[in-house]
Amino acid sequence: MQDLTDAFVELFRRAATDLPPDVENALRQAYEREEPGSPAQSVLGNILENVNLARKQSTPICQDTGTPIFYVYYPAGWSTIKLREQIEEAARRATAKSYLRPNAVDSLTGKNSGDNTGEDFPVIHFVEWENDYLQVDLALKGGGSENCGVQYKLPFNELHAGRDLEGVRRVALDAVEKAQGLGCAPGILGIAIGGDRGTGYEVSKRQFFRNIGQRSETPELADLEERIYEEANMLGIGPMGFGGKTTVLDVQIDRAHRLPASYFVTVSYMCWACRRHRMIVRGDEITYQ
């Protein structure tokens, strides 16, 4: 098996410093939509300038380089033990090169490991697949945005939210309202309907690997995505909470089977710094998208 450590370091660098084009486009469209000279437009202008500068200088888009979340899709025959070792070594090197801020803290001692490795850190999901090439998706998710994630247990009486898509809509809007002033808006909502508490968060975060504007293949969910997107933007929270038309850049929903007794709706929030990148390995050829 080939050594991909250097390729993983490059994947970290790209993720931390190069915002994906679909996210940047969504931010640019938001800039056009906001009132000229408004605080909202000023924020978006600053964000776009920052994105440009980070790419040019190869410096972090945001100083909080977050939790690295990996999805590794591998053909039969690859060793996930070796892949994990290589990813961890790459995290160490990427931290030494200042692509990543040291972000892994021991929950008992409070000590920062200093190199972005530790218990279950980075987060890696391995999925074997039928294709004959390796695909590695990486997202960096910052603390401010992670802190506004929330899981609702339906029925949720306070909002008259029952166990149906209308209930999902109500709690999703509640989550946007509560994220005000916390995660850096405009953000992206990833929503999971169902699952258990663990898979709820996993499925909701997996949505952040979809492109902005890519609707669910399930028509009811696609409609719900549209509706929550429009209504969240009617709240008027705006970029950085300064008021304005752009509170979220997109809403993406998926579902998982649940127990008859449970109906969880899990809402994860990704700030505007939606840093994700993909690497594909075919034989000796490595490409990044």
Next chain:
Amino acid sequence: MITLQTPISEEEIRALHTGDIVRLSGTIVTARDAAHKLMIENFIRTDTIGYPELYEKLKPLLKGGVIYHCGPVVAQNEDGSYRFVAAGPTTSIREEPYEAEVIEHFGVRAIIGKGGMGPKTLAACEAFGAVYLHAVGGAASLIASAVEEVQDVFMKDELGVPEAFWVIRVKDWELVVTMDSHGSSLHQQVKEQSEARFKELVGLV
């Protein structure tokens, strides 16, 4: 575009209103949790001044000056001087118990951070002529490029790099006034409006 240059006068502050966009230039000082605690315990809520040398250095910098809530990533140059690599704002509300007294004691004219602050700070802004300026959260590379020079650092060894008092010179840094000296807070306004719309959308009115 309104420009501000430190030291800032009370008249300049009183002319500002929430929603105004300003460009700030001049010398400012970073301070976050540990620095605020140190100022309160050693300079303000005390009869005997601890760290008298630091106190004398801070007084002229903060009179008409600006405090920035930031824990920077700092690199050292070969000649021993420092430069800011990433310098985004940190959440300001943690300094709410201290900031009003710091504004009053030193005559600070502006606080920079993210997320806004509470009623105590808003009241101090009104009483003593100060504003809260909001930086764009996450815009680390852009803000670092507005920092032209690291002029000095105090208490770096005692407090650590992110918590130290960094004295920096900034140029044309774009910021939004979200709390002014007339009792108005953009954060409060937006919160009230969005809450009302939320209630309409989910049929709670």
